[in-house]
Amino acid sequence: MTFVQLIDCKTDRLDELNRLMDTWVEQTKGKRTATHNLVAKDRSDATHVIEIVEFPSYEDAMRNSNLPETDRVFQEMVALCDDMPTFTDLEVVRDERLNKDVCGRLFTDALAGDLGLLDGLLTRDYHDHDPANAPDVIGVEAFRREAGMWRDGFDFRFTVEDQIAEADRVCTRWTWEGTHKGEFLGLAPTGKRVSMTGTTTHRLHEGMICEGWWQYDRLGLMGQLGALEM
Structure with a gap:
């Protein structure tokens, strides 16, 4: 079952966050299990940023989380945020294209x-x-x-x-x-x-x-x- 993780944070350093995501994509080439990554900002609050990451399954997401590159990038991401990011784990029950x-x-x-x-x-x-x-x-x-x-x-x-x-x-x-x-x-x-x-x-x-x-x-x-x- 498709698994989606929402990462919710507050930061005014979106450009740095995007460069950090580029680094993670490059460093995890051939190893990552994520299939889709989307970063969006709140229209009413430019410092409110949500990252949406899609995986084929929860197990694939856990393998991705255990990559040393993922852990390293996460620590750098925390340093860019005003507070500790929050995570929401979602099992997809409907996906209608x-x-x-x-x-x-x-x-x-x-x-x-x-x-x-x-x-x-x-x-x-x-x-x-x-x-x-x-x-x-x-x-x-x-x-x-x-x-x-x-x-x-x-x-x-x-x-x-x-x-x-x-x-x-x-x-x-x-x-x-x-x-x-x-x-x-x-x-x-x-x-x-x-x-x-x-x-x-x-x-x-x-x-x-x-x-x-x-x-x-x-x-x-x-x-x-x-x-x-x-």
């Missing part, structure tokens, strides 16, 4: 299911970057037509393999599998079962997808369909 969910639904629910759901997932001026399309597809209706071309040509489904989210971006690694049931790019239906893998990076704004960048093996797909045979 909302942007990941939106992008996952685009693949599994909308593109492979109900294209009407695109209205609740994409902004009206959605900008789609696909190396197979020139110019780019702009707008949710244009993207719906592009998706419809694939739906006319194949019965297909997406499997979301991995997702990585940071700030307003989500990168999804997916597998696509389909049966060639209708005309696609001038190819008559073959009935062949085909598949491909790809990655898509999406940018979100206010909970909706506003931009997307696609990378996938369309050439390999055309080969599976027999379009590249001599």
Whole structure:
């Protein structure tokens, strides 16, 4: 279970505290078990600073605490603070990555299911970057037509393999599998079962997808369909 530690302190030496954290990151390279470190200051009191450190588990946090570098940096941190920092240990009971969910639904629910759901997932001026399309597809209706071309040509489904989210971006690694049931790019239906893998990076704004960048093996797909045979 993910474990989070909150370190609460008062200091007017935030720049020195940040440099101290840089030193700890460098000295614990290859040994630390922390996966995410965040330092924030109170908007109403610039001397009130909270550090948030995330670990895969409580046991990992304890191993991190036992590193000599961690103990040394902690003693230096205390010297920078007005009072002894306080610690709050938290077991994470819910961790919902909302942007990941939106992008996952685009693949599994909308593109492979109900294209009407695109209205609740994409902004009206959605900008789609696909190396197979020139110019780019702009707008949710244009993207719906592009998706419809694939739906006319194949019965297909997406499997979301991995997702990585940071700030307003989500990168999804997916597998696509389909049966060639209708005309696609001038190819008559073959009935062949085909598949491909790809990655898509999406940018979100206010909970909706506003931009997307696609990378996938369309050439390999055309080969599976027999379009590249001599």
